[in-house]
Amino acid sequence: MFQVRIHGRGGQGVVTAAEMLSIAAFDEGRYAQAFPSFGSERMGAPVMAFCRIDAKEIRTREPVMQPDALIIQDPTLLHQVDLFSGLPSSGYIIINSSRSFDELGIGELLGKFAADHLCAVAASELAMKFVGRPLPNAALLGGFAAISGQLRFDSVAKAISQKFPGKVGAANVAAARAAYELALSSIGSPVAHA
């Protein structure tokens, strides 16, 4: 089983991101479970969503305590919430930021992780460029696909198009593809920029 935990703030599409991940996994013939951790909608409040992916039926319903990957949609959470709780040193981290890990103040913390499991993607900027709105979730999924190798990019693209039909979907897919390629090219270099 592969478990992903997504952190962000209300209004950034954290839940949608988890749902898209689960759709992508489903399209690849796998079982997936995606669910939010919060209830009432509140713009700006810290939120989490989870996605589990497995080759067989997923029965457990507990929150993801030991994620295999973290997607951090909002770097302002970094020093506010214990984002990295439960992540093993072999875990993957994708952060939405145009700054380096050192600049974000987590360079030392991330030292214990494998460099090619980490990446910072300027997803909000990519979203602005391709979609016209700073919603980073689709782009971050592209980054996730690249770094983790858990999903084919095509599956992610298809899931995005399913969630966002028409032109909006295509634009989000473009942002995701850009992030995917940037992330791929950055593997090995711990300082990744858009």
Place this chain on the structure above:
Amino acid sequence: MLKQMEGSLAVAQAVALCRPEVICAYPITPQTHIVEGLGEMVKDGELTNCEFINVESEFAALSVAIGASAAGARSYTATASQGILFMAEAVYNAAGLGLPIVMTIGNRAIGAPINIWNDHSDSMALRDAGWIQLFAETNQEAADLHIQAFRLAEELSCPVMVCVDGFILTHAYDRVDIPDQAQVDAYLPPFEPVQVLDCKDPVSIGAMVGPEAFFEVRYLQHHKQDRALDRIPQLAAEFKAQFGRDSGGLIRSYRCDDAETIVVALGSLVGTVKDAVDEARAAGSQIGVVSICSFRPFPLKQVRAALQSAKRVVVLEKCLAVGIGGIVSDGVRKSLSGIQLKGYTVIAGLGGRPITKRSLLDLFASAARDELQELNFLDLNWDVVHRELERGRQQRRAGPTAENILRDVGVTGARVA
């Protein structure tokens, strides 16, 4: 057809396939996505021959369903928590009148303190009203149970509530197999009412009944649930024949054959328990789990048969009968009447407190050593409790308990556990 979708929408699609004629809805978290889905289907013409009514309260919602059902229409509504309490009078009324309404409960805690997260207190609050109560373990089962529910309700002329854990199931994306219309039509025939308002054959429904007859009317309700004990497994078997999978039924046993310890639980919690059971088994523990799907009628015989050979039973419940302890435990104890074995009640998950595999494994280990109390509270923060009790001892005007505790635990941001 296999789909990856939100549990609520899977329920909505299953209900739509049942050809409902009147749907009335009042919004309450976490059922909203179900009725929104159905509303959209009616509005854009996907669901035809169906009146979708936006009512002004839950009390109105079930009342509209009562009128519609009495006039011969297949009726549906959904609610949760405070909503089922607000319609409580109508819940008893529908059962007493024998109207085959199907209602989804998106299980949610009841306030005060106000809480939107999952536990079973809402369904449990109305457990004696005379409705059949079915609990879904997965979103697949949630969808399937609604199809079985309409069939069961109309056959017996008894309303049925399908209980689906709020957020955990309703708001989770899962793989669900949505049946096609032909399959559902083959399983669920059109509604033929036992009693109906009809100008060609007028009847009066709902008269006052005095001491000379009330007892018999009430007994016949109980008798209906007795018949349900037979019909529920039969309808589940028919469902399997038609749709190709196990769904519903009275109870299910998992790895109980040689189990020394058997856990009993309802709803989505069973999934997490199964994973924990597998891990405990791998470590040498002889443990299994019984999931109860039909809570009303309570399958006394079946639960007894499943548990009687165990050394100990751990009833894991997402509800608390304040002042006495467990609710499900009462039913389990009754089913074990005359049999000597150790029984433990574990209250867990109230107000959406996560139930983790780690905590379950610790619990199972303690149970196996018979180190549990008769009544236990899983992952209750005793420090917080004691601090609040101390506050109360220090001064009379200690302030509202809930707010004190929130301040104490320093609720900021989202926590993992």
Place this chain on the structure above:
Amino acid sequence: MAFQPVKFYQTGTFTVGNRLLADSERTVQANMRRTNSLNSGHRACQGCGEALGARYAIDAAMQATGNQVMAVNATGCLEVFSTPYPETSWQIPWMHSLFGNAAAVASGVAAALRVKGRSSVKVIAQGGDGGTTDIGFGCLSGMFERNDDVLYICYDNEAYMNTGVQRSSATPPAARTATTMAVGPHPGNVFGTGKNLPLIAMAHHIPYVATASVANLHDLEVKVMRAMGIEGARYIHIHVPCPLGWGSAPADTIKIARLAVESGLFPLFEAERGEITDRHKLRRRVPVEEYLKPQRRFAHLFGARPDVNTIASIQAIADRNVRTLGLAD
């Protein structure tokens, strides 16, 4: 040649008057083919205004719809006395659910009929003042707001009579009830409280609102029949004296209802979508005292030292009604 306009009153109310009318204008009750939908044998008190009003209303509705009426009843006097287990006096499909949900249940019945393509069958919801203005208020407003195809009839006897004469929001000021006893400095129901349901119904802009009284049963029938010819949410508020609760003589029910109308305390009018379309003008005003005196629920206002101030306050209410509704003939 000069001529003087002559007004005919009360044609059709008395038996003699009925014969002066054309067939189509005669009362439903005068018709041998009336359905008697609220049949004899019910257990209403002697002189019950509600039983009288309900019989006329339902039979009128039956005539207007070709006998296609279903009724939903709130808990209350009408429901209790019309269905003493194991008997029922209803000759039509009839349902009682709860105290506060008659309007919602009726909406449900109407929805079922609509979905089954049987909208020619009409639904009437019935309730007393308690079940309508208080506990049933939420559901009533919801039914109005959705414009559900239901006629709601409120039989207003101005208190919770079935449970022993307790005060409702329809109880008039100064009236004695079991929960507004005639004791203390302000005996009876408090001034400045209460709801005017017909005006509230009008505020929902529903297609038809009317007040009626058992004092003018022909008018009551006409209003019901008019309502049955209109689609959407409709409301009729009928004043029905209760000899037991009001402390009046059973034989005086119609007389007292008439005094209520003629004093101005119970105005008769019709409205459509929030605007008054017709009102019954008062050719003969009576002072409120004439209406209040025959009712023991107002007895504390009279006697050796009449409470002239309170009576004057009640008169002021009547005068205000006459003025604002333009009831002076």
